[in-house]
Amino acid sequence: MLIDMMPILSGECDKIDLDFTLTLEDDIDDISFREPIRVCGAVVNMAGYMTLSLEAQVRYMTSCARCLKELEGEAIIRYDKNVAVEKTLEDEENDDYVFVHQGKLDIDETLCEQILLELPAKHLCSEDCKGLCPVCGKDRNIDPCDCESKKEIDPRLAKLANLFGDNKE
Ligand SMILES: [Zn+2]
Ligand SMILES: [Zn+2]
Known part of the structure; x- marks a missing residue:
């Protein structure tokens, strides 16, 4: 998702609502995503301090770690970042930030990372499987x-x- 930041950068508005879908093509370990991930949230500008908060509804298929039965998983992943225009911060290695490049914010990579990081590493069909x-x-x-x-x-x-x-x- 490439977010057009111009409305905020030009001072036209202080908030951009976001509602989009993210498609993860590849399976990760034994997790596969059969449907696009719905992502909702907003970029907000508060007196020059910009933040991005998103919530991703993730539904996926995986298998039980004990009996290998196929099962469906669901998770809500929160994604909160500070937003800065590139080359305006001294330290651009800061993971809390995403950067605006040529008026746009490209968040796919960090958003995917966040989702994969927060999905449980191990699934069970039931606690007493x-x-x-x-x-x-x-x-x-x-x-x-x-x-x-x-x-x-x-x-x-x-x-x-x-x-x-x-x-x-
Ligand atoms: Zn046996
Ligand atoms: Zn099981």
């Missing part, structure tokens, strides 16, 4: 296998088993 059995691979939510009971051995015995395993090699 039992996940896949590490032994037979069955979904334990649907089909509780009996691998668990076979696997449960005395930890002291397990230690011994490991010892023997090591000796064999």
